[in-house]
Amino acid sequence: MKTSAANRAVTAMLDSLCGKHLQGKEEVLRLAVIALLAGGHILIEDLPGLGKTTIALALASSTGLSFGRVQCTSDLLPSDITGLSVFRRDEGNFSFLPGPIFNNIVLLDEINRAMPRTQSAMLEAMEEQRVTVEGVTHALPDPFMVLATQNPSDQSGTFPLPESQLDRFLICTGVGYPPDDLEKEIIARGGIRERISGITSVASAADIIAARRTVAEQVYLSGKLVDYIHALVAATRCHAMIQAGLSTRAAINLAQAARAAAFLEGRDFVAPEDVKGVVASVCAHRLVLRPEHDAADRRLLLREIVAGIVLPM
Amino acid sequence: MTPLSPLIAVLSYVIALCGIVPLYPWLDLLPRLFLAAGMSAGIWQDRRGAWPLKNWMLNASIVPLFLYYAAQFSRFNAVQPVVSMLAVMLAVRLLGEKSGRHYLQIQSLSLFCLASSSLFDLSPSFLLYLTLLLLLAALSLVLLTFQAHDSRMTLSSRDLRRVLAAGLLIPLAALPLLVFFFPLLPRTQLPLWNLLAAPASRPSGFSDKVETGGSSNVGDSSQLVFRAELSRLPQQLYWRGTVFNRLSGQRWVRDAAVPAERIVYGTERVSQVIYPEPALSRNLLALDAAAEIRAIRVKRSADGVYELPLVSGRRQNYQAESSSRGMLPVKGSIDRDFYLLLPETVPARIRSLAAEIRGRADSDQGRLTLLEDYFRNGNFRYGKQGLPTGEHALEQFLFESRQGHCEFFASGFAVLARAAGVPTRLVGGYLGGEYNDLGGYYLVSEQMAHVWVEVFIDGKGWLRIDPSSFAVNSGAIWGVRQPAGLVKRLRMVLDSFDHAWNRSVITYDLERQIEVARHAGKWLQAFRAERVLNSVFRPLMALAAVVGIALVLTNRRRLLLSAQERLLRGFYRRVARDCGIQAQPGSVGLFELAEQSGNHRVRTFADIYAAAVYRDRRLTREELLVLKRLLREGFNPPS
Numbered sequence: 027m028k029t030s031a032a033n034r035a036v037t038a039m040l041d042s043l044c045g046k047h048l049q050g051k052e053e054v055l056r057l058a059v060i061a062l063l064a065g066g067h068i069l070i071e072d073l074p075g076l077g078k079t080t081i082a083l084a085l086a087s088s089t090g091l092s093f094g095r096v097q098c099t100s101d102l103l104p105s106d107i108t109g110l111s112v113f114r115r116d117e118g119n120f121s122f123l124p125g126p127i128f129n130n131i132v133l134l135d136e137i138n139r140a141m142p143r144t145q146s147a148m149l150e151a152m153e154e155q156r157v158t159v160e161g162v163t164h165a166l167p168d169p170f171m172v173l174a175t176q177n178p179s180d181q182s183g184t185f186p187l188p189e190s191q192l193d194r195f196l197i198c199t200g201v202g203y204p205p206d207d208l209e210k211e212i213i214a215r216g217g218i219r220e221r222i223s224g225i226t227s228v229a230s231a232a233d234i235i236a237a238r239r240t241v242a243e244q245v246y247l248s249g250k251l252v253d254y255i256h257a258l259v260a261a262t263r264c265h266a267m268i269q270a271g272l273s274t275r276a277a278i279n280l281a282q283a284a285r286a287a288a289f290l291e292g293r294d295f296v297a298p299e300d301v302k303g304v305v306a307s308v309c310a311h312r313l314v315l316r317p318e319h320d321a322a323d324r325r326l327l328l329r330e331i332v333a334g335i336v337l338p339m
Numbered sequence: 340m341t342p343l344s345p346l347i348a349v350l351s352y353v354i355a356l357c358g359i360v361p362l363y364p365w366l367d368l369l370p371r372l373f374l375a376a377g378m379s380a381g382i383w384q385d386r387r388g389a390w391p392l393k394n395w396m397l398n399a400s401i402v403p404l405f406l407y408y409a410a411q412f413s414r415f416n417a418v419q420p421v422v423s424m425l426a427v428m429l430a431v432r433l434l435g436e437k438s439g440r441h442y443l444q445i446q447s448l449s450l451f452c453l454a455s456s457s458l459f460d461l462s463p464s465f466l467l468y469l470t471l472l473l474l475l476a477a478l479s480l481v482l483l484t485f486q487a488h489d490s491r492m493t494l495s496s497r498d499l500r501r502v503l504a505a506g507l508l509i510p511l512a513a514l515p516l517l518v519f520f521f522p523l524l525p526r527t528q529l530p531l532w533n534l535l536a537a538p539a540s541r542p543s544g545f546s547d548k549v550e551t552g553g554s555s556n557v558g559d560s561s562q563l564v565f566r567a568e569l570s571r572l573p574q575q576l577y578w579r580g581t582v583f584n585r586l587s588g589q590r591w592v593r594d595a596a597v598p599a600e601r602i603v604y605g606t607e608r609v610s611q612v613i614y615p616e617p618a619l620s621r622n623l624l625a626l627d628a629a630a631e632i633r634a635i636r637v638k639r640s641a642d643g644v645y646e647l648p649l650v651s652g653r654r655q656n657y658q659a660e661s662s663s664r665g666m667l668p669v670k671g672s673i674d675r676d677f678y679l680l681l682p683e684t685v686p687a688r689i690r691s692l693a694a695e696i697r698g699r700a701d702s703d704q705g706r707l708t709l710l711e712d713y714f715r716n717g718n719f720r721y722g723k724q725g726l727p728t729g730e731h732a733l734e735q736f737l738f739e740s741r742q743g744h745c746e747f748f749a750s751g752f753a754v755l756a757r758a759a760g761v762p763t764r765l766v767g768g769y770l771g772g773e774y775n776d777l778g779g780y781y782l783v784s785e786q787m788a789h790v791w792v793e794v795f796i797d798g799k800g801w802l803r804i805d806p807s808s809f810a811v812n813s814g815a816i817w818g819v820r821q822p823a824g825l826v827k828r829l830r831m832v833l834d835s836f837d838h839a840w841n842r843s844v845i846t847y848d849l850e851r852q853i854e855v856a857r858h859a860g861k862w863l864q865a866f867r868a869e870r871v872l873n874s875v876f877r878p879l880m881a882l883a884a885v886v887g888i889a890l891v892l893t894n895r896r897r898l899l900l901s902a903q904e905r906l907l908r909g910f911y912r913r914v915a916r917d918c919g920i921q922a923q924p925g926s927v928g929l930f931e932l933a934e935q936s937g938n939h940r941v942r943t944f945a946d947i948y949a950a951a952v953y954r955d956r957r958l959t960r961e962e963l964l965v966l967k968r969l970l971r972e973g974f975n976p977p978s
Binding site: 248249251295299302337339 | 907924925926927928929930931949950952953954955
């Protein structure tokens with residue numbers, strides 16, 4: 027298989043993360059890697075204390091990518107993220123001090139605590155992959171992935187992200203509680219935060235970039251799968267419970283994520299299962315339900331819709 | 340882009356015309372004026388786009404008219420008021436501003452108008468108008484549904500064509516049903532509107548009396564009297580209708596007390612079916628002379644005249660058997676005195692001529708020959724102008740002017756013959772007929788009305804003599820056959836269509852229905868399945884094969900599973916049997932199934948199969964072999 031070299035590096039990284047360091051977080055890690063490979067960003071939405079930050083740290087250190095972190099608060103300013111120009115008295119000029127966003131993997135912790143103004147500045151940077159400060163445009167490093175975390179929005183003092191900005195995240199997922207015995211083990215051993223710095227990187231940035239290129243160029247998306255994705259998107263648009271169905275961007279992202287998922291499975295073509303595997307994480311946060319059904323579980327709804335579409339074979 | 344509203348308006352006017360045109364000739368002046376005014380004002384206002392008169396005003400204004408017509412309605416005048424009211428209502432609808440509801444009203448009123456025109460006249464053009472109206476109504480209904488959705492809708496020419504095609508398809512799809520239902524639907528034996536069925540009286544060449552000297556001119560009417568279906572005959576055709584057996588004054592009439600006589604018809608019969616046009620005559624016509632006429636309640640007199648008890652006025656065809664030899668043999672004797680009777684007023688000149696003839700021969704035959712010679716050598720001319728009139732018309736004709744039409748010839752001949760002692764009677768009917776090759780029938784019109792005589796020869800019977808044929812110009816009138824010009828041929832084609840319409844639609848009644856059923860029954864009894872099968876088997880099989888191949892070719896992707904699809908089904912069956920996972924192709928994916936089963940052979944199959952399918956390529960021969968082997972061996976092979 028052509029993808030083998032890049033594939034080996036990435037899967038080895040994933041295996042080492044899951045097996046050694048972050049037991050019980052396989053699904054989140056897999057989705058994070060998918061986001062990384064597809065060139066998207068991931069939003070992890072769960073209660074505090076379930077290991078969101080740990081996941082981000084572990085991912086960064088195991089890939090050997092640089093890591094930046096922004097802890098969002100309501101008084102956080104855009105320049106706190108992007109960086110700012112400072113006057114160097116010794117040199118007699120202004121020089122640009124890059125902010126934490128100039129890293130390969132950026133953790134935006136509790137993004138919904140930041141003001142909308144700051145949120146939108148960050149999201150713009152995510153979309154454009156560059157930052158303009160005082161008239162000078164600075165390109166962000168490649169690969170670049172934002173790993174945002176968010177507490178469920180019913181907590182006080184938060185600015186929930188609007189749908190248009192949620193749409194910019196390739197994947198939105200929860201973490202969930204670890205299985206009972208694993209949790210007991212974690213309780214017994216304590217957290218792994220302090221050990222994260224000791225994680226040796228398994229894949230390099232070059233590996234990640236190569237894998238990204240492979241995902242984008244060599245994983246084949248059949249016309250049948252395009253039809254399947256289109257049928258899926260179309261089905262959400264005429265569903266009784268859904269006010270606004272999936273956008274074309276959602277469909278593009280679904281295809282990208284499916285390619286990355288197929289790559290992780292070691293295939294050079296996308297199978298319907300790849301789409302099915304990522305559809306809930308890629309699409310659920312983009313659905314706008316009718317007000318009367320707002321409490322419904324979007325992931326469940328999506329799975330129902332998917333079950334109603336005939337797989338291409 | 341075509342806006343719909345003007346299109347619907349135009350369609351509605353054409354539909355209204357389809358209802359108005361056939362009814363118009365039968366309407367009174369007032370509704371006629373209403374219709375003309377309503378139509379033109381409606382079109383004008385539609386063009387202008389302004390309707391100063393509101394619909395409620397119009398509706399209210401015709402209430403007095405409605406009351407007027409309601410007052411006129413009676414058992415004897417039932418149709419005219421109703422039809423007039425219909426016409427007025429249609430006129431008002433055409434005049435007013437039109438919404439979808441009004442267009443529908445125009446359509447239904449037009450249909451009612453067309454239907455009511457059939458109470459007056461049922462010509463084949465009714466079918467034309469009805470077809471046109473139904474087609475256009477269906478079209479306009481389809482357009483109206485669009486207009487109801489959006490009154491300012493415009494359609495591109497492509498969409499419009501599709502809409503029009505759909506609108507036309509609706510009535511066309513109903514056509515086979517029409518053919519199926521026409522023979523089946525219940526019919527009445529009698530016309531529904533008996534009262535109306537009697538047509539307006541018209542001048543007839545054939546009447547119940549023959550009177551010479553009534554007028555100096557005789558009109559020619561080409562009005563159709565009847566059609567007779569029979570094969571073409573070489574001889575001159577005499578259609579016998581009635582017999583005038585008594586001369587009273589100047590006038591030959593029919594004495595209802597016909598003396599008894601026994602006519603012996605020959606066994607060589609000509610069978611014919613006569614389709615008379617509705618008329619006021621009770622006489623049934625047939626080729627001279629009818630041995631038998633089969634019709635309901637027909638009454639035969641001793642002298643071979645067939646009559647109906649009442650003027651029915653409806654179209655009713657009948658079958659007649661004639662033995663046509665120009666001679667009616669009579670068995671036994673006849674009442675000679677009755678057929679020799681003459682009134683006192685017969686002029687002396689006629690009597691003296693007759694006496695001379697009587698003196699020169701003593702047998703009926705001899706006297707007849709002398710009479711014929713008198714006419715043949717008398718330089719008589721046949722003509723319809725400058726006829727003698729008045730009390731002495733007959734005398735003038737015989738001795739002076741020597742010009743007259745058939746009534747003069749026949750009457751003169753009969754009077755002379757009777758005075759000479761030869762029993763004679765006048766026969767009224769028609770002479771000749773135009774043969775329509777297309778329909779296989781003779782057309783007989785009013786202008787062919789004719790009168791001739793029958794002379795009794797003792798020992799033989801009644802001999803048909805046509806005195807008009809003794810005229811010097813008779814050959815020019817009856818002998819020449821007109822060349823069949825284009826116009827005439829066209830007329831014949833149209834007429835055969837008319838005849839077919841009358842035959843198969845108008846006179847199609849319960850009797851014919853039963854006949855059709857009986858024919859069908861007979862046909863079924865005589866039906867030999869093997870024979871029919873033998874003859875149609877090969878072409879049928881060939882056709883079925885062609886159709887079958889065409890169907891398979893067009894649906895081959897659906898009908899014939901590709902090798903891949905067969906494999907896939909086999910795979911799911913195998914998984915169900917070997918791994919106990921019931922799944923339908925299309926609901927559970929290949930890799931999911933491999934995952935669920937945890938079987939490496941299933942996994943192998945899924946890998947190979949999916950690699951081909953999801954890369955949009957066909958399975959290679961080797962892959963196919965591997966997959967087939969996997970399926971054959973099963974997923975849990977005994978290792």
